[in-house]
Amino acid sequence: MDTHVAGHTLGMTRLVPASPEEVFAAWTQPDRIKAWFGGRSMTCPEASVDLRPGGLHRTVVRDADGTDYANPMLIEAVDAPGRLVLRIEEGSACPLPGAVGTLLFLPDPLGTRFEVRWDHPTEAMRRQHEEMGFERLWGETIDKLGAHAATGPAGCPFAAPPTPDHGWLHRLLGEWRFETECVMPGGDVQKASGVERVRSLGAYWVVGESEGSMPGGGQAKWIVTMGFDVAAQRFRGTFVGSMMPHMFVYDGALEADGRTLTLDTEGPAMDRPGMARFQDIVTMLGDDERTLISRVQGPDGSWTQIMSSRFQRIG
Structure with a gap:
């Protein structure tokens, strides 16, 4: 914490x-x-x-x-x-x-x-x-x-010993308040806020359930799951929310600094038909504070930041 x-x-x-x-x-x-x-x-x-x-x-x-x-x-x-x-x-x-x-x-x-x-x-x-x-x-x-x-009870044929990467995810446990700034398609910056509650699902998974305001108005709820694939040595997860029908599927890795988790995913492009590559970058500033930066890759391969959030632990 x-x-x-x-x-x-x-x-x-x-x-x-x-x-x-x-x-x-x-x-x-x-x-x-x-x-x-x-x-x-x-x-x-x-x-x-x-x-x-x-x-x-x-x-x-x-x-x-x-x-x-x-x-x-x-x-x-x-x-x-x-x-x-x-x-x-x-x-x-x-x-x-x-x-x-x-x-x-x-x-x-x-x-x-x-x-x-x-x-x-x-x-x-x-x-x-x-x-x-x-x-x-x-x-x-x-x-x-x-x-x-x-570590849970033994006996599952698919089980493997939890790793330090599973333990790293436990840093996210608890209740957090967040403040968000989003860059809208027209270039306007909109603010939003809410609360996230993260719990563990055994030794292997964490589940974050959030609710808060949306940029431009309205309320929404969303759920993030995150775990670590031992065989692939990659973090895996999902994002689903009440504001859209698309499920984002995460694949990522912990950076050498031991504080930053970079997650790649794909979703509907914001400014053109079809799909686009996205990244969510989680950085632990301390055990009581973290940031989330989201960015999208354009047709020319360049990345544009579209959202930044700051999380402060409240429980």
Whole structure:
């Protein structure tokens, strides 16, 4: 939901589509930790947990080059399934000695409101943690946590393990208010607004249901579905709305920045007979704010922006 910085503190809050009991277990059971812990390109070959105050929560993460990084953390407090407090011991090989991480697993209608807060002994250490990639690494780690914790019952012959890309889609969960500007066929700019509510459909899909005003007047409702095709390594989805009979079918990919999802689709051309190529580009500015830009490709191959929306989380 949001990444926040204050004084000696760094924090992040996200919605995970699983119960607090499931998310807490994923953090405290060694076999489960090894299944997801670490950034997108990392694995976790070792994990052990002595779940008591004074016990040790120890992981080893391995990067894409095969380098291992040990993360021994002293458990300062346990309040299952709601809270876990960890401290990086002074004198350990970790570069943030004395930093304290507080993990909260709070009930939410969509599953768990997971909050992580790191308190550092000095502001300089907080800046160091930022420069080490706090926002990206923790964002990717929670993507993997969400995909793991939300895994449904086994047995379906078409099932495959959820991936970090499924977890990335969970960043969209929650209730959002949006403001939109559209460029009409005549060139006029019209404004619209509304509310979107995004929920998960198991570990694999998210469904966004929106209602609001239309450019030029009137009200409409629309539904977006989005998932990730493991075999094709592509995001897939659909858009249908009460304002038109056409279904837009999405095919897209996450950009290298880890924040931007570019979705290609096809629909009726706005200024001529026949069909045209469209793109919807979703960019996470933070876990509480995102943008959507829509553009259309002309006969000469050039792209023209036709809509921009800004979403702010309200729940």
